Amino acid sequence: MTYSSTVRDLLDRAGAARAAGRGGTAARLYDEAAAHCRGEDDLEGWTESVLGAASVYVFGSEPGKLPAQLYDVLARTTDDTARARLAAALARCWAYAGQPARGVRFADEAVERAQRIGTPELVADCLDAALAAHWGPDELDVRRSLATRLDDVAAHVLDPDTRLQAHLWGLQVACEALDLQAMHRQMRALELLGEESARALFFAASRRMMLDLLRGRTDTSAQLTSMAAVAAEQASLADAWMVLKAMEAYAAVQSGDTGTCAAGAAACEAFALAEGATAVCSEAAFLWVCSGRLDRARSLVHTFHGRVLDELPRDVNWLLTLQCVLEAALAVADVEVVEAAARLLTPYSGRAVFNAGAVMFHGVTDDTLSRAAALLGDPDQADRLRARALATYERLGARWWRDRLASSRPPDDVSGERRRVHLHPAPGDLWLVGPDQAAVPLRALRGFGYLRELVRRPGQPVGALDLVGAGTGVAVQPGLGEVLDRRALAAYRQRLRDLDDELTEAEGWSDAGRLQAVRTERDALLSELGRATGLGGRARTTGSSEERARVAVKKAISAAIDRVASIDAPLARHLRSGIHTGLTCSYQPDPADSVDWVLD
């Protein structure tokens, strides 16, 4: 290759930066080289520059202008080999950026051209790109087929990187298919390769830990993490730090090291926010759960409300994201997100979930779906999925996962048993809240006091004013008047009835103009009535002691139950369903969900 001295210098410096693991520096130098080559009409140098930039692109991050640069060069390229390399890089780039659909046709072109040329290393590189472009949840069969082809090709090459790619894909597919024998076989092949190259050793150590954790072994974690870190340093892998963080965090999950787990969660959350990486955000939520910080998990789960889950790209991270979000939503009893995630995951029941590249095992979908079904009131489905998940974990020897699911008792199992739950003040302006043996001291909240008064008198109505006064003799002030006087309210309601009749008539006549007008007036009236009336359509007063007490009690109890949810989601659910607030409040527990309260 005959590049100008400027381009040669830039490419050399970029290569050195890449070799030293300084991906950002390398990317800037490759970009500069690309601009020079373009100015000098040097297509060959331009090609090397953009391929170099693609080689340091970090999986899961924003690709910026890289796809555009690759495409611009591809459009000018006629040589089969160069086109295959560029198309493969472009396909991988889109796949890594979470937009695999855009990469599929480039991957197809790359494979076809590479096969025409017949160089095994090139074919393997292009098959790798095709696998990346077909990494969605619905393409497991395509991956199996491509991985088999890649395995055939790699068997004829000596290059360790090519063979490494083939074995990594073999492991990925074996994991997804939960074929334990194939997983062991591919792991052994990776470890043998690790004797040849530091890069392979990094993958061998990190994936060995994944497999060990899957099978409930945590005693090897420290050694394997250390081995992977050293190998990553030697091989200057651009995104190894992410894998190393995951190794530390997930080992901590299984060993119960909540401090390390929380540190991993914080790192994941920071990266997710900086890069807009949704899958990493979902992992952060799961890790917060495992570190006992349900408050942090809840705030992340909250970001998945609305149509966020429905609009996730069906890429490599789709199953992982839903699985982690569902785990976290179950932990914080966020029913809306549980429903949404379970609805999307249900067609994929029976699937194993792995982080991209088999970095970590995240359980089987039957596990989370069974718990979701239990929460959502479908005990038969919950039992069926739970039994299947336990059988899968048993077959795999996934002890931690099996024990975790076995100990998570669905609501039905709890029925009939009475559990002791503490809810009372403790020394130091604290309250002790939670189940016997696991009660947690929490900072005192006014709502805890209201809750205690209510659960002390199950089934009895207690005035909000009495709760606020708590025997201190609150002066009762008359209200400033109902928001709407009763005559106006009656007139509004009569008009609403008339509008309903008109609506029926307009619908019958398909009168679109009248329908719209009636609906607009009806919506406005309903809005006004909603503002002026409380539950059951009773007139709401404003400014009275009773009304102020109603609002204050409702807010305080809501905040208190939220706090309870951060330490005991089932208890919070129990309170939410049993506590009723208004001008009078009450505690009406479900008889099937019995609690022995410890209130003093």
Add this chain to the structure above:
Amino acid sequence: MSTETSALVSTAPVGARPDTTAAVARLIRFLETGSVPDGLFAPDVFSDLSLPQWRLQAATAEEIVAIRAASHPFPGQVRVERVEQTEHGFTIEFEERWHHERQQWYCREMIRADLVGDSIVELSIYCTGDWDEAKQREHAEAVRLLRP
């Protein structure tokens, strides 16, 4: 090319249709340099250029080059946004930037090209017209593009 649009389609897929990659690469070269690579145009190539308020046609390669040179002095830079293979050739969507009379100029174009073998026999060109720096500034102040 924006990252949004860059990979909505691939360049000339191999297989079912004839490979147009050589013609695409040569056309880009012509657009950037003004020199006509061997075999790019058939001798009797017909071109039909539509501008915002004008239209020109040419029946030979020489006439195409002359029209091109009159409006876009060389060299310039082409940024390819999208190439689609068609039944008879390809379409290409791109932007151009060039320097002329102490100004940076800009335009966007779409070309439909029909091929016989590797040579273009017919071109249909749609161009936004040439935007000088004042027009580019005016546009940047008035419009925020979703996919720049």
